[in-house]
Amino acid sequence: MRRQISVYLIPLLCCALFVAAQLIPVNYQQMLPLNRVAVGHGEWWRLLSGHFIHINWTHLIFNALVVILFQGLYRGFFTWRQWLVLVPLLCIGVSAGILWLTPLKWYMGFSGVLTGLLVAAAILQWRQMPFINAVVLAAIGIKVFMEQLSGKEVIVSTISHVPTAVDAHLYGAVCGLVLGTLGVVLRR
Secondary structure, three states: OHHHHHHHHHHHHHHHHHHHHHHOOHHHHOOOOEEHHHHHOOOOOHHHHOOOOOOOHHHHHHHHHHHHHHHHHOOOOOOHHHHHHHHHHHHHHHHHHHHHHOOOOEEOOOHHHHHHHHHHHHHHOOOOOHHHHHHHHHHHHHHHHHHHHOOOOEEEOOOOOOEEEHHHHHHHHHHHHHHHHHHHHHHO
16 A cells, blocks of 8 residues: 555645645746746746646646556556656756757746656556557657647647647657666666
8 A cells, every 4th residue: 555655646746736836826936937038047946847837727737637647557667766856857858958949938837747757658668568658659759740840839739728838748758768768778
C-alpha cells in the first residue's frame, strides 16, 4: 500500500501545484509565467513556475488529466526521485527552447513537460511495452509534426479553446528524447 501511495505522490503534487498557482491572487500570478523580459531581468524562477501556472481552469484540468493518464499508463515507472529530477530538467529545457528559439514573449502550461515525460518514459520502457510505446511515440511525433507544419506559433485547441504554444511540445519531445536516450545509455 505504501508503494502505491508513493507512486502517485509526485503526480498528485504536480496537480496540487497547478491548483495552488491558479488560486493565488492575480497580482501574484503575474509573477509566475515564463516571461522573456522578466527572465532577462533575473527572475529565474519563471523557468520552472511558468509550467505550473495555466491560462485558465480548463487548461489546468486538461494538463492535470494528462498527468493522471501518464501515471496510469506508466504506473510507478518513475520513482519520486526521478520525477524530482526529470520535471525540473524538462521545465528548464522547454523554457530554454522557448526563450532562445521562439519569438514568444510569455508562456504558461505543463504540456511541453508532459510531452517530454511521455517521450522519455516510452524510450525507457521500450522493452517492457514495445507496442504501446511505439503508439505513444508515433502519436507524439505526428502531433508535433502537424503542429510544426501549421507554421503558427500558437494554435487554439478545438476541444478546450485554449491557446497552445506549439514549440513547447517540440522542445518537450526533444528534451524527452535526450533524457530517455541518456537514461538508456546510463543503464548499460
